[in-house]
Amino acid sequence: MSLDRRDLLVASTAALAAPALGATAAQASAPAVPFSGRQAPGFYRLRLGAFEVTIINDGYNRRPSPGEGFVRNADRTAVEAALARAFLPLGHLDISFNLTVVNTGREMILFDTGTGGLLAATAGTMWDNLAAAGLAPEAVTKIVFTHFHGDHVSGLVTREGTARFPNAELIVPEPEWAFWMGDRAPAQPAAMAKSRFAAYPPERIRRVASNSEVLPGVRGVPTPGHTPGHTSWLVTSAEASLLVLGDVTNHPAINLRNPGWHIVFDMDPVAAEATRRGLFDRLAADRTLIAGYHWPFPSLGYVRKEGEGYEMVPREWSPSV
Numbered sequence: 001m002s003l004d005r006r007d008l009l010v011a012s013t014a015a016l017a018a019p020a021l022g023a024t025a026a027q028a029s030a031p032a033v034p035f036s037g038r039q040a041p042g043f044y045r046l047r048l049g050a051f052e053v054t055i056i057n058d059g060y061n062r063r064p065s066p067g068e069g070f071v072r073n074a075d076r077t078a079v080e081a082a083l084a085r086a087f088l089p090l091g092h093l094d095i096s097f098n099l100t101v102v103n104t105g106r107e108m109i110l111f112d113t114g115t116g117g118l119l120a121a122t123a124g125t126m127w128d129n130l131a132a133a134g135l136a137p138e139a140v141t142k143i144v145f146t147h148f149h150g151d152h153v154s155g156l157v158t159r160e161g162t163a164r165f166p167n168a169e170l171i172v173p174e175p176e177w178a179f180w181m182g183d184r185a186p187a188q189p190a191a192m193a194k195s196r197f198a199a200y201p202p203e204r205i206r207r208v209a210s211n212s213e214v215l216p217g218v219r220g221v222p223t224p225g226h227t228p229g230h231t232s233w234l235v236t237s238a239e240a241s242l243l244v245l246g247d248v249t250n251h252p253a254i255n256l257r258n259p260g261w262h263i264v265f266d267m268d269p270v271a272a273e274a275t276r277r278g279l280f281d282r283l284a285a286d287r288t289l290i291a292g293y294h295w296p297f298p299s300l301g302y303v304r305k306e307g308e309g310y311e312m313v314p315r316e317w318s319p320s321v
């Protein structure tokens with residue numbers, strides 16, 4: 001059944017006419033003017049030198065009870081204090097997914113491919129948001145990967161396992177490829193990573209050194225620890241730079257503010273912490289703009305050193321590109 005505006009007017013008139021005690025709960029709670037209940041499309045643009053950057057939101061995953069088991073080496077009180085400090089709820093943590101697209105004028109480069117709608121029910125909005133941004137998957141010419149966890153590689157394929165980006169060359173860090181395609185990786189996530197890449201012919205997959213310039217203006221920054229071959233990417237054009245961070249931190253209120261905290265997703269937590277401290281000392285000193293994959297949309301900001309940790313300073317929203 002659908003209600004048109006006339007039905008709603010009739011219904012609300014009837015509700016007004018009914019004695020208060022006789023009104024049903026439904027009549028009492030239905031807004032006379034319907035709510036939208038939908039967020040604005042999740043894409044955001046900025047200019048980076050001669051390049052145009054678009055951030056695409058792919059929804060979020062809700063983690064219940066972040067005080068328990070999310071941070072290996074911090075107790076519930078400490079984690080909840082960090083959440084409260086950031087004015088976040090204590091009972092759950094919404095971890096968002098954000099993809100970076102860079103149009104260089106010659107190439108349409110996508111960094112990581114999101115959940116693709118194959119993981120959490122609250123994720124997978126990337127397809128609608130790409131369309132809202134006017135970006136067709138067919139227009140993507142290169143895909144550059146930070147690492148092979150499921151929330152970064154699943155958008156490569158449809159539910160049936162066919163390629164979503166039929167015209168893209170895939171650029172992967174060699175140590176990440178070697179780990180997940182070898183026989184030392186944990187079985188289930190390795191099988192997932194293999195199945196995502198299997199939809200693409202081997203000649204369209206380019207394995208590169210983590211510290212190499214893979215495209216004009218795109219250079220790898222080795223950031224191992226979260227995964228063995230985790231690689232961030234520095235995009236530079238005409239003096240302007242953006243670091244595509246990947247998962248060197250998860251939510252900034254957690255292990256950016258507290259760089260010594262080891263979250264469950266860091267495969268080598270000690271290496272991840274060393275990477276985090278070294279990288280953010282540099283990024284804070286250089287005042288580099290950062291796109292954090294799990295930072296709140298539009299996931300763009302700077303990092304300031306503060307006390308024992310770092311503070312994320314969001315890049316101000318701009319009405320112009």
Ligand SMILES: [Zn+2]
Pocket residue numbers: 149151152247293294
């Ligand atoms: Zn991730």
